[in-house]
Amino acid sequence: MAPTRQEASARVKITPSARVLSMLGEIDFDEWQCVAELVDNPFDDFLDIIRSGTEWPDGFKVRVVLPSSPNGIIEIRDTGQGMSYERLARAVRAGWSGNDMHDKLGLFGMGFNISTARLGRRTRVLTTRAGDTEWIGVEIDLDQIKDDFEATDIAEPKDNPSLHGTKIIVDRLHRTRADWLRRNGASLRSTLGSVYSWILTEHPFELYVGGNRVKPIRHCHWGDDRYVLYNGKERIPAYIPINEKLQDGIACRDCGDWQIGSGEVCSVCGSGNLSVRERRIHGWLGVQRYLDKTEYGIDFLRNGRKIRRWDKQLFTWNNPDGVAGNEEPEYPVELAHQGGRLIGEIHLDHVPVTYQKDAFEYGDRSWLAAVELLRGVGPLHPQRASKLGYEENTSPLAHLFKGFRRNDAGLRYLVPGDGQRPIHVDTRDWGRKFRAGAPEFQTDERWWQAILRHEEIKKRGSEIKTADSVPAQADEQAVLDALGSAAGGSAPGAAQPRVEFETVFPAQKETETRGERLARYEGAASVHTYLSRSYGHPDLGYVKVRALLLEPRERLLDDNGLPVPVLLDQRSGNEFTALVDPEHDVFRRFGSDYADLLLIELAAILKVRARSDWSLSQLVAEIRAESLRDGALDGTNVGAEARDLLAEIRARLAEVLDRTGGHASAYDHLSEEERISTEKAMIAAGRVDLVSRLGLDCGFVHHSPALALVRLVEVMPASFLDGAVFRGPYAGVSSPSGKALSLTRVTGYLADVATLGTFAGEATAPQLRRARLSIALLRDELAGQE
Numbered sequence: 214m215a216p217t218r219q220e221a222s223a224r225v226k227i228t229p230s231a232r233v234l235s236m237l238g239e240i241d242f243d244e245w246q247c248v249a250e251l252v253d254n255p256f257d258d259f260l261d262i263i264r265s266g267t268e269w270p271d272g273f274k275v276r277v278v279l280p281s282s283p284n285g286i287i288e289i290r291d292t293g294q295g296m297s298y299e300r301l302a303r304a305v306r307a308g309w310s311g312n313d314m315h316d317k318l319g320l321f322g323m324g325f326n327i328s329t330a331r332l333g334r335r336t337r338v339l340t341t342r343a344g345d346t347e348w349i350g351v352e353i354d355l356d357q358i359k360d361d362f363e364a365t366d367i368a369e370p371k372d373n374p375s376l377h378g379t380k381i382i383v384d385r386l387h388r389t390r391a392d393w394l395r396r397n398g399a400s401l402r403s404t405l406g407s408v409y410s411w412i413l414t415e416h417p418f419e420l421y422v423g424g425n426r427v428k429p430i431r432h433c434h435w436g437d438d439r440y441v442l443y444n445g446k447e448r449i450p451a452y453i454p455i456n457e458k459l460q461d462g463i464a465c466r467d468c469g470d471w472q473i474g475s476g477e478v479c480s481v482c483g484s485g486n487l488s489v490r491e492r493r494i495h496g497w498l499g500v501q502r503y504l505d506k507t508e509y510g511i512d513f514l515r516n517g518r519k520i521r522r523w524d525k526q527l528f529t530w531n532n533p534d535g536v537a538g539n540e541e542p543e544y545p546v547e548l549a550h551q552g553g554r555l556i557g558e559i560h561l562d563h564v565p566v567t568y569q570k571d572a573f574e575y576g577d578r579s580w581l582a583a584v585e586l587l588r589g590v591g592p593l594h595p596q597r598a599s600k601l602g603y604e605e606n607t608s609p610l611a612h613l614f615k616g617f618r619r620n621d622a623g624l625r626y627l628v629p630g631d632g633q634r635p636i637h638v639d640t641r642d643w644g645r646k647f648r649a650g651a652p653e654f655q656t657d658e659r660w661w662q663a664i665l666r667h668e669e670i671k672k673r674g675s676e677i678k679t680a681d682s683v684p685a686q687a688d689e690q691a692v693l694d695a696l697g698s699a700a701g702g703s704a705p706g707a708a709q710p711r712v713e714f715e716t717v718f719p720a721q722k723e724t725e726t727r728g729e730r731l732a733r734y735e736g737a738a739s740v741h742t743y744l745s746r747s748y749g750h751p752d753l754g755y756v757k758v759r760a761l762l763l764e765p766r767e768r769l770l771d772d773n774g775l776p777v778p779v780l781l782d783q784r785s786g787n788e789f790t791a792l793v794d795p796e797h798d799v800f801r802r803f804g805s806d807y808a809d810l811l812l813i814e815l816a817a818i819l820k821v822r823a824r825s826d827w828s829l830s831q832l833v834a835e836i837r838a839e840s841l842r843d844g845a846l847d848g849t850n851v852g853a854e855a856r857d858l859l860a861e862i863r864a865r866l867a868e869v870l871d872r873t874g875g876h877a878s879a880y881d882h883l884s885e886e887e888r889i890s891t892e893k894a895m896i897a898a899g900r901v902d903l904v905s906r907l908g909l910d911c912g913f914v915h916h917s918p919a920l921a922l923v924r925l926v927e928v929m930p931a932s933f934l935d936g937a938v939f940r941g942p943y944a945g946v947s948s949p950s951g952k953a954l955s956l957t958r959v960t961g962y963l964a965d966v967a968t969l970g971t972f973a974g975e976a977t978a979p980q981l982r983r984a985r986l987s988i989a990l991l992r993d994e995l996a997g998q999e
């Protein structure tokens with residue numbers, strides 16, 4: 214048996230110096246990453262037990278106790294094997310790892326020291342094995358430790374000799390992290406449920422956080438028996454298994470480096486601890502049952518833990534010839550603002566990861582080989598590949614792209630619909646119910662039946678289309694047009710002069726029919742795409758609305774000739790056209806929202822139809838929650854809107870800098886901190902190839918901090934105003950105060966949007982309202998916007 218605590222030195226050497234050890238707490242680890250580092254190690258221990266075939270009647274449990282107050286503690290305890298004193302002494306040394314880097318989740322030494330120092334100032338580690346008479350451990354107090362680098366031995370009595378496992382207690386917590394852990398137990402469980410979903414599904418491990426069990430968050434993908442037909446004949450499955458066995462390699466068990474050649478020592482660290490290792494790429498690629506703006510992309514795992522979640526970098530083609538112009542993602546192709554649904558779960562156990570375990574080493578040849586296998590060498594789009602001289606891409610991802618790149622409702626793309634269009638809001642809601650564990654949503658049957666209903670409605674609609682197209686009564690204008698000049702009118706098809714409302718209304722009041730008036734309104738209106746959708750509630754029924762915004766020169770009148778902000782016109786069955794007058798006082802003077810008044814009109818109709826006892830305000834609230842949930846005022850939604858707009862502005866700024874050659878000057882205006890942040894963002898996005906070109910082209914604009922864009926516009930207004938990016942005047946404005954006013958108008962909105970895009974999770978409701986208004990106003994400032 215290994216030496217007991219009494220037989221060994223009374224103090225444990227930990228390296229490097231106390232100053233450096235304390236500085237580990239400044240390394241950028243999120244709270245969940247700190248907890249995950251301390252969960253990795255017991256999971257590694259559990260996997261060793263399973264591999265050994267040892268019976269483990271006490272189960273495989275890890276419990277995370279969260280602080281109950283700002284002065285509380287965080288504790289991670291497990292039912293593992295426990296450690297000897299010798300192993301414990303090594304385990305807490307910064308930079309040491311007793312783990313084989315190719316089989317384990319954790320690298321106990323460095324990961325342990327970073328995460329504990331990040332959480333608090335004092336850490337106590339206690340461990341015991343079955344049969345030991347006490348808990349033995351060490352205490353690392355960053356406020357007491359000196360340059361002798363020694364931690365203090367500690368011990369606790371043990372009532373039951375059969376107990377086994379390890380517990381880590383961190384106290385004197387940093388206030389911000391203690392507050393986060395205290396308030397975000399549910400969020401932490403959700404994140405860990407995603408990160409460890411494969412492990413928790415495949416192994417009998419139990420993870421508890423704050424007293425509640427962490428449930429694995431599984432992907433809501435179509436079944437392996439679903440497929441679409443491409444060009445009516447090629448079958449493309451919605452789920453593609455991946456299992457590619459690569460040639461075995463020789464790896465260093467100490468530093469993790471894969472060796473080139475068959476030398477006897479590691480070419481990197483000189484160690485002779487080499488072994489032959491399997492290299493395999495396995496998992497699956499598939500199609501999600503719903504479309505989402507953020508929840509799509511590929512999860513990449515190493516030894517069962519997710520390193521990247523919803524990763525989208527394989528959707529961007531990187532030209533192996535180094536030719537510029539390949540920065541834009543190839544997927545989603547159409548209506549990218551709606552999101553995507555291609556997903557996957559790929560295991561890359563042989564590919565090295567960064568010390569933070571949030572990215573792979575993207576320059577490593579094993580990562581590049583995996584990318585080539587999964588998405589091929591050429592572009593995903595066949596026409597683009599052909600144009601650039603590449604053969605058609607036959608990779609698994611290109612296969613899915615070919616079959617599912619569009620999101621049209623129906624069987625062709627496996628998208629549920631209502632007979633006319635996709636029902637993305639409904640399918641996202643079904644996805645939430647899938648994750649909540651609702652039994653009727655666990656299979657893809659609900660989605661499949663919605664597709665079949667869509668096809669059936671389409672079929673019935675085409676059969677009665679001719680009958681529906683016959684007008685129920687004579688069209689008065691058609692009769693007049695047929696009579697032509699004999700009736701005193703204009704010849705058919707002759708252009709009619711447009712006159713202003715004030716001069717034409719008295720004469721029209723007697724002659725213009727309701728249908729003519731509505732047709733005139735529609736002829737002077739544009740579709741409001743956001744408000745055009747299905748509205749309703751399960752208890753009230755649903756209607757479909759096509760929303761139109763009138764042009765400023767028109768005034769919206771009801772059937773009594775009175776001005777109204779919103780006018781509903783029923784077309785057929787459950788379909789309505791909603792006309793909105795943006796110039797009405799309730800919008801211009803009082804700032805009311807179009808949706809608010811539209812919902813009031815719809816609530817009145819649905820109340821009568823459903824014979825509901827709900828009050829009008831309750832109806833409006835329920836219909837909004839059901840039908841406009843994507844417009845909810847929360848950091849996730851508004852933050853996504855801000856980032857979408859910022860991405861468009863970045864692209865326009867980069868285009869101007871590329872065209873004018875102003876990239877070097879723009880880069881010079883970045884502060885040192887912003888340059889470092891830009892470099893980190895490039896690396897995190899997998900664009901390591903761009904780092905060496907910082908300042909040499911405009912690529913940095915896509916990765917620089919959002920707030921840096923504000924200063925670029927401020928210091929280079931002549932480059933970006935006057936219709937180049939923003940439509941505000943500048944060069945032609947004669948007075949300095951006028952120029953400043955025009956510039957501030959843009960940068961004020963841009964600063965709001967940039968701040969929200971960076972700190973959305975911390976914004977209050979008033980800040981989110983202001984940000985959403987700034988988003989709308991800034992979009993209006995873009996050149997080419999009406």
